[in-house]
Amino acid sequence: MNFENILVSNNNGLATVTINRPSKLNALNKATIHDLHTAFEALEDDETVKVIVVTGSGEKAFVAGADISEFANFSVEDGGKLAALGQDMLFDFVENLSTPVIAAVNGFALGGGLELAMACHFRIASDNAKMGLPEVSLGVIPGYGGTQRLPQLVGKGKAMELIMTAGMISAEEAKAYGLVNHVVSLEELMPLAEKLASKIMRNSSVAITAAIRAVNANFEDGVNGFEVEISEFGNCFGTEDFKEGTTAFLEKRKANFPGA
The missing domain is CATH 3.90.226.10 (2-enoyl-CoA Hydratase; Chain A, domain 1)
Incomplete structure (x- = not known):
């Protein structure tokens, strides 16, 4: 560019x-x-x-x-x-x-x-x-x-x-x-x-994006940040990054996050 x-x-x-x-x-x-x-x-x-x-x-x-x-x-x-x-x-x-x-x-x-x-x-x-x-x-x-x-x-x-x-x-x-x-x-x-x-x-880009949205929500008028956190937390369970992260932890290895 x-x-x-x-x-x-x-x-x-x-x-x-x-x-x-x-x-x-x-x-x-x-x-x-x-x-x-x-x-x-x-x-x-x-x-x-x-x-x-x-x-x-x-x-x-x-x-x-x-x-x-x-x-x-x-x-x-x-x-x-x-x-x-x-x-x-x-x-x-x-x-x-x-x-x-x-x-x-x-x-x-x-x-x-x-x-x-x-x-x-x-x-x-x-x-x-x-x-x-x-x-x-x-x-x-x-x-x-x-x-x-x-x-x-x-x-x-x-x-x-x-x-x-x-x-x-x-x-x-x-x-x-x-x-x-x-x-x-x-x-x-x-x-x-x-x-x-x-x-x-090194961490999950998908989870980081969710964290950014949840943190920012606390500073938005009329938005309940706790509710956004609950929603983003739940959504993480449907990601490939969550599967990889938890599997890697249980297998005692470093995670290789796909970013999805």
């Missing part, structure tokens, strides 16, 4: 999506969001892809925010459409992928960059990473899910503080708040992502 603003690779089931606008600190513009949507959609449809890692090019930034020049003169209607389209095309889309997505946060993850990281299934960070939602300093609020996902991850009080102060936190602070799972040096970031991906790929 060839794109204007991102790079995509697939190495033995691990796909890496690199946002590649280093001169703009990998800021998200319309074209980049479109590229990301197209790439994620293609990777989701590729049965050889078991895990996706998202990162930024260079050492300074994962994504330093949205490209403000694109919407500085927008009207109320334009602004609403921008948020709705972005959430549908990328942020909600990533969150609900059946393929696990890991954000490898290298450097600044601000505004839309942090919102993209939070849409991923979990996050790891380099020790030089800085994270925040500075939108109120521009007279606007986060529009790509930031006001919803940040409280889910760090709690309402801390989220309110971060959003209202427009401040940045370090990688270690982000780990303490539960925003990221691991902090390592920049050199160790992608090897850690690969290590975690390798652990994921």
